[in-house]
Amino acid sequence: MPPKADKGKEGETKGGAARFGRVRNSLRMGIVGLPNVGKSSLFNLLTEQPLMGLSRHARDASRASDAEPVEPSDTGEHGGGVLIPFSVEWEAKLWATRDDPDARQAFLDGSSGVVSAMPKMVVQGFKELNLGYFFTAGETEVRCWTIQKGTLAPQAAGVIHTDFERGFIKAEVVAYEDFRALATGRGMGEVKAAGKYRQEGKSYVVEDGDIIHFQFNVTTSAKK
Template identity: 35%
Template structure:
C-alpha cells in the first residue's frame, strides 16, 4: 500500500514539474525554486519513501503543501503486544526502526489489557494498572500521540455545573480558541481569563487559583497553551 501511495504522489509531483519547467527555463525565480523542491520529492518518492520523511521550511513548505500529497500525512503505528512485550521486543524494535525512517510515531499497547481496563471502575482500574507497573492505559498514549502528529492541543472551560475539554490547533490565539466553542465568542472577543491546568488543580479550582495569584487576564494576541482553563468574555 505504501508503495502505491508513493507512486500516486510521484505522478502528482511529475505533473506539477511539467507545469513549471517552461517558466523555470525562462528565468522565473519562483518556478526554479519549485523545481528544486519537486526534484527532492521525486527522488524520495522514486525510492518508495514517503514525503513525511523529508523536512521543509518557509517557502519550500508552502510549495509542498499546495500539492496535497498523501504520503505527507502523519502516520501512527500502534504495536499490539502481549503483556510481556509492553517493555519492548524484537518486533516492536523493527516497527520503531521503520517508523523512524518514515517520520512516523509508534505507541505500544496490549489490547488484552485495554479490554480488561474497560470493564473496571476507576478505583479498580488504577489498582490494576499499578499491579502491572503501568501509569496509565495505552489508549491515553495513543490519543496524545495523535494530537502531537496533528498539531493539536486541549484547553478547558469550567463552570459550577460542567467542565469540558476542547480541541484547538497548537499556536491558536485566544479568539481562535473562543471560536471553537461558538463563532460569536470569536467575533465579540473581549478578553480571556486564564488559569494554567496545574495551578487550577493545585489550588482546588478557580477561586483558590485566584487567591494564589495564578489567575490572569489575556488579550487577543495570547497564544493558548495546552491545558489552559479559560473563561472567555465577549460581546455581540
C-alpha cells in the same frame, strides 16, 4: 493504497506492527496546473504527513515477560515515526473495570507494572496532528476543547460558539498547573490572590491546559 504487508512465518505483519504508508511510497502521481499556484506546496503536504504506528502484541501483555520487543526501525521504510506497542486484550480487560475502582486497582496490581498505552496514544496523536486543548468550567460541568497549536484566544472562543469569537472582549485565563497547585476548592479565589488569574486580549496564544472564561458581547442589528 497502503504498501503490502511484510508477512512473517505465521502470516502476520512483520513485528506485529500496523503499517501506514505515505503517498510517495505507494502511488505515482502528478499535479497539473498554472505556474506559481502552489503545486509544490500541495505535493509536499500530501507526502510529508506525520506518522504514528501502533504495534499490537500477539500475546497478553499483562505480564512483563510477554512484552515482545519492538524495533523503532519497523517504521523506517515508510519515512520513520513513532511506534507505540500495546495489547488489545490487556486494554480491553482494563476497560472492563472502568466502573469499579477496586477491581481496576486489583487488575493493575496484578499486571507486573504494565500501564495502559492509551494516554501515550492520545498525547502522541495530538503531537503528530499539531493539536492543543483548553478547558472551560462552569457550575455543572467541565469541558475540554481541541484546537490547533498556535490558535489565538478569539479563534479558540469560536470553537465554542461563533458569537464568542465575533464579540470577543477578553479571556480570563489560569494555567491548569497553577490551579492544581493553588486551589483547594472549586473557586478561583486562591488563584486570584496569588496573582495567577490573568486577563488576555486578542493576541494571546492559547496554551495547553489553560482554563479560560471568555468575555464577549454581541449586539443584534435592528431589523429594517
